[in-house]
Amino acid sequence: MVERVAPKAPLSVWRPALPVRYVPPTALHPGSLLELPLGEIAGEFHAIAGGKGRHAAYELLVANDTPRPVASFAYAAEQSTSRGRITWNAILVPPYSAIAIEIDVVLPRRGAPPRVLAELHAEDAKLTLDAGPPHRYSHALAHRATLLFAALLLLVVGGVSIAKAQAQVIALAAPETVRGGAPFTVAYALGQADAARYTVETADGLEVGGGQLNDRSGAFAISLPVKAVSTGYDVRVYARGRFGADARSVHVVALAGASAAPKPARAVRVSGLSLGNETVHGGDPITVNYTTSAPTGYVRLIDEIGTVRAEALLNPHGRSILQAPYVDVDQDLRVVVDAEAGAARSEAEVPVRILAANPALGLAANGQPLVAVPALEPGAASNAAASSSVSGTTAAAPLPADDGHSIIALAPVQYKGAPIVVRIGQHEPGLRVAIMGDSGDEIEGVDVGPGDASVVLPALGGPQPSRLSVVATYAKGFGQETFIRPFTLR
DSSP states (O other), rough: EEEEEEOHHHHHHOOOOOOSOOOOOOSSSSTTTTEETTTTEEEEEEEESSOOEEEEEEEEEEEEEESEEEEEEEEEEEESSOOOOEEEEEEEEEETTTEEEEEEEEEOOOSSSSSEEEEESSSEEEEEEEEOSSOOOHHHHHHHHHHHHHHHHHHHHHHHHHHSSSOOOEEEEEEEETTTTOEEEEEEESOOOOOOOEEEEETTEEEEEEEESSSEEEEEEEOOOSSSOOOEEEEEEEEEEEEEEEEEEEEEESSSSSSSOOOOOOOOEEEEEEEEEEETTTEEEEEHHHHHHHEEEEEEEEEEOOOOEEEEEEEETSSSEEOOOOSSSSEEEEEEEEEEEETEEEEEEEEEEEEEOOOTTBOOTTBBBBOOOOOTTTTTOHHHHHHHHHOOOOOOHHHOOSSOOOEEEESSEEEETTTTEEEEEEEETTTTEEETTTTTOOOEEEEEEOOEOOOOEEEOOOOSSSSSEEEEEEEEEEEEEEEEEHHHHO
């Protein structure tokens, strides 16, 4: 019995220009090339991978290089000849064309696979092709691939399980610097650890402390040894489990000097505190005498509300000079000597009375009548104007003592209508002295001659800026230097 089965895949027509299946006759198997007077017919029939279950896949290739069509039949011959039944496929190959078709053959449940043949029928010839046994390796390959994938999956799952069950120090935190001998806290977190401990080690691996950790997370307190210099230590945590161990460390620096025995404080004492004169006028110098072994400190003049009115550095020879401020009424202030030697400190004080000095009455700081100085024309400077007596009712403020270091010196308080006397401490090239306001504009100014010991600036009257200064400018190399003395105008 013959049963006809339609092809399961569409025909694929080859172009004759493609050289894929046109190979020299010597390279083809016997019987795969049929030479005819009108041309050649080439065919190839073989098993391919792709069958599923009880089906096998075959591929039939036919190239017709004749002007006549070629009929092809593919079928599977049953192993049992008693049944006499075959399954076949019929394909017609047009002239000068080629085809490639896949054929599906049903395999028996038991026994050997059937023999699969293909016949090519031309007008005067016939060519039979044997496909050979079906491909079984595809199923075996898929089976092996499945087994391999399952093994890999099992390996990965096992590795993940082992990693999760492995002991691990997840976190460890401690301060970067601590004081030697002072306790501090170290925080930690463990994963799947059966036992854990911590150690404190020096840079060369010497263990100086340690202990057991009973919880998987928490904190423990330790203290580092006390040394004269800052020293680094490694705080290390070890965790041990069924599948291995893990460790993590953090570096901590123990600072020196926290717990070291402090040096004994140097005894500091201020004794013999006295004043050259316990009552002075405003603008007078206040001579302070004292005895102390401290190398540094201050001598201050403080009023009744705690404001520092004058200040000088502690003198190693035990003598400092303060300038009494100008006051409108007599005031009692105090001179405070503050001596320091390292962390040691000592303080002593003595009272002083400042008497009001009224320039309008012509009283100088020493109680003597002030010398009246007339206003000079801008640019004029005369030492005699500051020292000779002339008629007038308004007196200039007294000159401060020359300290030998300042370019200029003047009383910090000046009065309206009175000339401003400026002492010249050092002569510089191109020296000019001027009064300037807070805007930086010059109000009055004079040039200083080489032999002038002082200059007199004209008296100020009327509205004036809130901030006034006497500015000395002079040449310094290719530039210009400036020296400023602020004053108050009353």
